[in-house]
Amino acid sequence: MRLLRGFGWFLFTLLLLVFAGVLFARKVSNPLLSGTVSLRGLSGPVSVTRDAWGVPHIRAQASDQDALYALGFVHAQDRLWQMEFQRRIAQGRLSEVLGEAALPQDKFLRTWGFYRAAQAALPALSARSRSLISAYTAGVNAAIAQDRLPLEFRLLRFRPERWTDVDSIAWSKLLAYDLGGNWDQELTGQRVVNRLGAAALSSVLPPYPAGAPTILSSQELNLPTSRRPGPAAAPAGGVQGVTLPADALAQLQTQLAAAASLGFANVPGKGSNDWVIGGGRTASGKPILADDPHLALSAPMLWYLADVQGPTLHAIGATLPGLPGVVIGRNDRVAWGVTNVNPDVQDLFVEAPGAALTSRTEVIKVKGKPDVRLLVQESAHGPVVARSSEWNDSKDRAVSLEWTALKSGDTTFDAFFGLNYAANWQDFTAALSSYVAPAQNFVYADTAGNIGYYAPGRVPIRSGGGTGGATGAGWDGSLPVPDDAAHTWTGYIPFGQLPHVYNPADGLVVTANNRVTPDGFRPFLGNVRNWAEPYRAERILQLLNGKGQPLTVADVAAAQLDTVSLVWRDLKPYLLAAQPRDALSTQALSLLRGWDGNETVSSVQASIFEGWLMELENMAQDELGSGVTLTSLAVLNQLKTNGALCKGPGAATCAELLSGTLTRATGTLAARLGTDPARWVWGDLHHSFSKHGAFGGVGAISWIWNRGISTPGGTNTVDVARPDAGTFNQTHAPSYRQIIDLSDMNRSVFIGTLGQGGNPTGSHYADMQPMWRDGRSIPMSTSAADWGRTQTLNLKPQEAGAQR
Known part of the structure; x- marks a missing residue:
């Protein structure tokens, strides 16, 4: 985000001096990690034991609410700035602290009404969810x-307000x-239709x-x-x-x-992988579940790993600072993973x-400037997102804009709690019946040996196109449409009719943002152009189905880290x-011959291929x-x-295009890495970039x-690492990895992109990278024997009348 580039060098120097003063004179920003602290709002004692990697293991004796209280406490201890920045984004209040450079972002955020949608969601939640959220808030x-x-x-130079x-x-x-969005794709689609005609839509999308x-x-x-949709019509024919x-x-x-400057961009190849393998295909005889969501890299990292236990709540996995509960992970009996549908x-x-x-008027406060109405x-x-009189x-x-996530009655938090x-498939699916947005592919496994899959979320049924799909003369959601009787949402696909399977015969479910239902079925989840390219899914299936022996956790880990490019194959x-056209291009092309497509950090061919592909994509x-x-x-x-x-x-x-783009690509690589193609090592060019x-x-x-x-990997490899145009930086990546072994839950593993801490001088800021x-x-x-060197902070209820 470039919101602060307007600062002058004087301020840069001042900020550096302030940083030095804080670093060497005051270290109060480091969280308290050991000892005992009395806190108002707890009903009983809680221990927070941070392991060798800074992961907190929370043990609450009196209530599950106390466990969530402690999660809120440690989130704020380690990631308070991240939480503050995130809520200011949601509120559209960045300009208050960053100045007028943030006005475009605040205007976008207020226009769409993200925070108003959150306010509308809270009353719809169950009493249990609201109680757990309130406990978390008290801990923050x-x-x-x-x-x-x-x-x-x-x-x-400001202090955070109280959390709500x-x-x-x-x-x-x-x-x-x-x-969960494709409105930007609608704009691209319209540009294609306007300039090249509807028949060209499938060429670009x-x-x-x-x-x-x-x-x-x-x-x-x-x-x-009787409810299965019929064959899909040709996509271009039904575009309106x-x-x-x-x-x-x-x-x-x-x-x-404005959204892109905040890190919310529809990047080609962005996606996630998850899969679940039944016990009939594993060496242990029990399922293995893997997940690695691909999201924008950030500093601090997006996720916060945690182990949260109260009397009945026992969950461990990836949490999000600012949100209560485990988003991806496991409890004592059930494991789950998610990818985007x-x-x-x-x-x-x-x-x-x-x-x-x-109509309403939003007042945006701007640091050092008058308010903006x-x-x-x-x-x-x-929300009205544009106006024009030029029709x-x-x-x-x-x-x-109509969007499921802005509607009232969002009970997604009920689903995650x-x-x-959940103790079994019935609990799991009952929970997912409350899920609204963003629609996700959930894979499931339990200690009894069962596996499953469900794709929950509200998916609109569009008039004129059957159950959310498109007929030859219908409306497929590819382009903006008029507000008339032929273009309306008539409801949502019922939960029981959403795609799901329990204990599939082949003992395997693989998701990689690929199409959910097979050929011959209408794309009832909507626009046929929404799904990711099939390369990651195809490669995962190759790796898992190609093993001659039963699969192990090590096999699954190797698949997660695979960097062989099927894009290169095609x-x-x-x-x-x-x-x-020149000697440099000739050398580069010669290096590509015989390459196996493995984009390792030491590969020279990966640099040539990705640089060339980058040119072709334009x-x-x-x-x-x-x-x-x-x-x-x-x-x-x-x-x-x-x-x-x-x-x-x-x-x-x-x-001719191939010749010209090869010349441009090799010229770029020579300018970056020198004129000897044998020295164009991928790891010298391709780096992850986690940005504050x-x-x-x-x-x-x-x-x-x-x-x-x-970093290794590239466009559409399983270990996804598409380089950004111009910089070759990797800004989207597997933001979290987990492999859960249902034969022995404590042999499961996980990792984040940077570290648990938010303090850039702290030992856990980037130790996982x-x-x-x-x-x-x-x-x-969840066993202390696996935690390495630990520090324990004991939280106890503050006695009535006592001062902090």
């Missing part, structure tokens, strides 16, 4: 009252945005390939035959939409840019002239047929403008057919927080 506030504030608060229950829900709305791996087979679909005027498109692009749950509607709108309007669909009839119209307590014949920019990047699948389709997108300045055919939200773009001090390390890069893990164990 107890830590704030300790007055051991992180460095960021001191540099920006709504704050504990608000960040989940931003995560739903990051994982290709549908999921026929015959590619799907999560469920036709035999595994747990739907009555409304052309947005240039000024409306510009307003929407401004909001996309990518259903189409967002639509842009063009309201009729004079449509009924409600922002008019926000909503239609029956949702063909010159009438003023609003463009509004239910997972923490593009190889076309790339190797290129005609080089082939549509002369037709559609800068910012439009093709997927590797779209590139492949163009090369296979000598497609029209190959043609442009300096290239009349795909063959507020100060990560302030050049003079960004080094204090930002972290990077050379080398382990994460190298594929090592730490024990996901």
Whole structure:
């Protein structure tokens, strides 16, 4: 995020001096890790034992509420700035502390109403959930009252307000945005249709390939035959939409840019992997469950590993600072993992002239400047995100957004708390019946040997297209549409009809954001262009099905870390047929011949391939403008057919495009790594980049927080590591890894991208990073024998009338 780049060098120097003063004179920001502290709001004693990696093992004696209280306390101890920054994003209150540079972000956040959606969600939750959230909130506030504030608060010279229950829900709305939207794809789709025609839509946004791996087979679909949708029509034939005027498109692009500056961008190849293997296929005879969600890298890291136990709550895994409970992990009997389903749950509607709108004024406070008043309007669909009077009839119209995550009655927190307590498949599915957004692929395993899969969440049923799908003349969600009777949401797919399977016959469920249902079934989850390319799913299946012996945890770990590129496999014949135009291109092409596609840190070929692919992914920019990047699948389709997108300045055919892009790619690599292609080592070019939200773009001090390390992998490898255009940095990655062994839960392992701490001078700020890069893990164990060197902080209830 570049919100602070407007600071002058004088302020840079001042910030450095303040940092030095805090570092050497005052270390009060370090959390209290041992001893005893009395806290108001506890009903009984709680011990917090941090292990050798800083993971807290919480043991509450009196109540589960006390366990969540302690989780809130340790979250705030280690990650208070992260929590503060996240809630200010959700509230649209960044300008209060960062100044007017943050106004575009605040305007976007207030217009969409993320925090208002969180406020509307709280009353819908069960009494148990509200009690646990309130306990967590009390724990956060107890830590704030300790007055051991992180460095960021001191540099920006403000103190955090008290935490609220709504704050504990608000960040989940931003995560739903990051994982559950395709409105930007609708804008790209419209640009394609406007400039190239509807027939070109599949060239830029290709549908999921026929015959590619799907999560469920036709035999595994747990739907009555009479309710199974029929075959899908050709995607381009049913595309219908409304052309947005240039000024409306510009307003929407401004909001996309604001979201991207906050780390919420629809990056090609972003996704996750998870799978579950039945005991019939494992050496132990019990299931193995693996998960590695791929999200934006940040400093501190997104996740916080924790072991939380009360009298009945026993959960360990990945938590999110600011949110109570374990999001991904296990309890004593059940394990679960998640990846993104990518259903189409967002639509842009063009309201009729004079449509009924409600209005409110949002007041944005700006540091050092007058308040800014922002008019926000909503239609029956949702927030008005653009306006224009430049339609063909010159009438003023609003463009509004309908999205499941902004609707009232969001009970997703009930679902996650239910997972923490689940003892079997029945409990698991009962919990998921409350799930709303973002829709996820949940894999399941239990100690009794059962495995399963469910894809919960609200998925709209669109009028004119059957159950959320598209007929040849229907509405498939690819483009903005008019607000009329033919374009409405008529409800949501019933929970029992969502894709699921329990104990599949082949003992294996693999998800990698790929299509859920097989060919021959209408894409009832929405737009056929939403799913990720099939390469990760195909490679995982190759690795797991290709083992001749029963699978072990080590086999699963090796699959998670696999860096063989199936994209290279498919593009190889076309790339190797290129005609080089210079000596450097000739050398590079020679190095690619015979390459096995393994993108290790020591690979030279990975640098050449990814640099070349990066150039090829820009082939549509002369037709559609800068910012439009093709997927590797779209590139492949163009090369296979000598497609029209190959043609442009300096290239009349795909063959000429290949030669030109190879020249540009090798020129870039030579400028970065020297003129000897044999020295173009991938690890010298490709680094993870974990960036601090507020100060990560302030050049003079960004080094204090930002972290990077050379990394393997590339575009659509299982260990996903797509390089960013221009920098070759890896900004999205497996943000957390877990492998859960149901034969002995304490032999399970997990790891994060950086470390548990939020203090950049602390020992646990980035101690996990080398382990994460190298594929090592730490024990996901509730047994003290596995924790290594420990420190224990005892929390006890404050006596009535006692002072802190």
